[in-house]
Amino acid sequence: APVPPSHPVGPTPAGTTIMEISNDEWSDGVVFCRGPVANSLNRVFLDEALTKPVVRSELDCAVPGSLAALQWGEGVPQGSTLAIGLKRGASRSLYIAADGQWPSGACWFQDAASNKRVSMAKGPQFMSEVEFTIQESGKGAVWYDMSSVEGVSGGITMNYTDHQGRTQTDVAVPGGAR
Helix, strand or coil: CCCCCCCCCCCCCCCCEEEEEECCCCCCEEEEEEECCCCCCCCEECCCCCCCECCCCCCECCCCCCHHHHHHCCCCCCCEEEEEEECCCCEEEEEECCCCCEEEEEEEEEEHHHHHHCCCCCCCCCEEEEEEEECCCCCCCEEEEEEEECCCCCCEEEEEECCCCCEEEEEECCHHHC
16 A cells, blocks of 8 residues: 655745655665666755755765765765665655755665665566656656566655645555565
8 A cells, every 4th residue: 555655744945855764674674766867866855854865975875984874875976876774664754855856766766685685776687666757746746657677676666746835645565566
């Protein structure tokens, strides 16, 4: 069943797009998200007040030697790769400013045990992912697709809340993962 956002909408600045990332998998793990376009995450934030950018934050594992890189593996050197560690059933929100966008984004989940053996921080292999483009609030749209890279892992869910407070949820669960 789709997971509704864990927060009421507001008190974010007008036009903010909220992206909620949830771990509905079978174990604790990490959700990696990146925007491969240089500077594409400059208007994406960790907090509702839009004061803590994700770029070079404690979640950015593309920064060599960062806490996220040491814990979950180092991401690709150009751009930012976020490593969002989540316990089973937990969620984390990211906030895209009204004038921000996230072009050519991708997120994928890796369970903690397999991450200890080999990190997928540089990109997904043998797993499901969501690919998306989020344009400026009120001026563009949100496009996304669910796909599997060289195989299928467990299910994946994407929720987002637009600038008018409307939430959309999409779920892809392969037959064997139900």
